[in-house]
Amino acid sequence: MKNFAFILILLASKICLAQNVPFKQLRYDEDYRYLTTDTSDSWYKRLKFAPVSKNKESFFSFGGEVRYQYFHFNNQDWGAAPEKNDGFILTRYLGHIDFHAGNHFRTFVQLQSSLANGEAESPSPVDQNLLDVHQAFVDLSDDNLTLRLGRQELSYGSQRLVSVREAPNNRQSFDAAKFMFAKGHSKFDLFFSYYVTARPDIFDDRINSGTRFWGAYSTFTNIPFLRNIDLYYLVVRKKTAVFEAGKGLEMRHSVGSRIWASTTLWQYDLEGVYQFGNFNNDRISAWTMSANISYTLKSSGLEPKIGVKTEAISGDRQMRDGRLNTFNPLFPKGAYFGLAALIGPSNLLDAHPYVELNISKNLVFTEDCDLFWRMSKNDGLYAVNGKLIYSGNPSQSRYIGWQLGSTLEYSPNKHLYLRQELTWFNAGDFIRASGPGKDILMTGSTITYKF
Structure with a gap:
């Protein structure tokens, strides 16, 4: 009840929030220096822009987020998981302090608390992490170049490969050194990092020395014909990686490109990735191609957006042939195919029409329908976190099933976001041959308040 009262207080306080705050998914990208010339004297302005120098070039900014989610599953994990008749609740708190000392120095610190209540099994650290330092970095800047050192979130492109993992309860971060260059219509990042492993207790998150991640990512906008393009090279080294083909040391290189644009009528996002390297004594050769194309009917009253997504993601063609063809999605967004997060992007072919x-x-x-098949009959079905759900051996069927999702999203202002989702997964031949094979019904409710 205390938590419920707290959220009510926050909702009531929105009456006082006069600023049209441009909240971003990466909170460190927000810049409140535009308030330098604001002559108002509200408590909220002082929260977002608190100068500590006469010229107002040195200042503090404070912000945060409260998110509540309720989920109820019928036949979770297709009937393999224990039933929880009354569902479960996930709660996330984020709070940050951002300090700028002129244009050359900046430090950003963010705490995160993620709580899980009512799950049938002990919650994983992705659902429950009592309190920890989620981000703590410094920026040293000069003109177009910035060096960022410390714990930080990484997010690139459409977040297919590198994401903040927004949908799950606990967002992910990296201990990294990153050079960022931006000029005109070009941006270029070069980074080296260690993955930060989430742990369930207080201030116990640690560097995972067994998982190193580095690479380069560039973005070019306003290009003739192509409009916008991303080019990147990413490398992950995992001391212990697990696939259907086995377990061992993985050294994987990913080379990719993304072409994207959003106009009044047309939106498109096309991406291709090839992966190579070594896994144990095997050679890696994996790939993915994806497309998201939509068209908005502006002449209609509801302005419907009609689109289709599709992905082809490689799986291992044959066991013990000296090659690993299973695609590694690296650090993807947690709800890759909706909040139900049933399937991950490995060994997969899917077609996904939708309308908004x-x-x-x-x-x-939003209403969408997603149809899933295994790309390779000799490889299994993987979760979003890369864990093998079912081996490829029980069935030679490629057909996994289809998923129907309905989502209602309401954003009355910049601070408040509500979402209601209903997902039904119809188990196909492969699922039924591999386990209990029951259909899944999931309902999810989300309320998020940012300040």
Whole structure:
């Protein structure tokens, strides 16, 4: 009840929030120096922009987030998981302090607390992490170049490979050194990092020395014909990687490109990745191609957006042939195919038509249908975190099943976001041959408040 009262207080306080705050998914990308010339004297302005020098070039900024989620599953994990009749609740708190000393020095610190209540099994660290330092870095900047050192979130492109993992309860971070260069329509990042392993207790998150991640990512916008393009090279070294083909040391290189644009009518996002390297004594050769194309009917009252997504993601073609063809999605967003997060992007072929309807300015309804097949009959089915769910051996069927999702999203202002989702997964031949094979029904409710 205390938590519920707290969220009510926050909701009531929105009346006082006069600023149209441009909140971003990466909170460190927010810049409140525009308030330098604001002559108002509200408590909220002082929270977002608190100068500590006469010229106002040195200042503090404070912010945070409270998120509540309720989930209820029928036949979770296709009937393999214990049933929880009354569902479970996930809660996430984020709070940050951002300090700028002129244009050359900046430090950003963010704490995260993620709580899980009512799960049938002990919650994983992705669901429950009582309190920890999620980010703590310094920026040293000069003109177009910035050096960022410390614990930080990494997010690139459409977040297919490198994501903040927004949908799960506990966002992910890296201990990294990153050079960032930006000029005109070009941006270039070069980084080296260690993955930060989430642990369930207080201030116990640690560097995972067994998982190193480095690479380069560049973005070019306003290019003739192509509009926007990303080019990247990413490397992951994992001391212990697990696939259907076995367990061992993985050294994987990913080379990819993404072409994307969003106009008034058309939106498209096309991406291709090839992976090579070594896994144990095997040679890695894996790939993926994805497309997300949509068209908005502006002439209609609801302005429907009609689109289709599709992905082809390689799986291991044959066991013990000296090659590993299973694609590694690296550090993807947790809800890759909806909040139910049932399937991960490895050894997969999917077709995903959808439609979005703007019921009002702040209310959006989405209906989508996702059909799944295994790319290779000799490889298994993987979860979003890369864990093998079912081996490829029980069935020679490629057909995994299809998923129907309905989502209603309401954003009355910049601070408040509500989402209701209903997902039904119809188990296909492979699922039924590999386990209990029951259909899944998931309902999920989310309320998020940012300040």
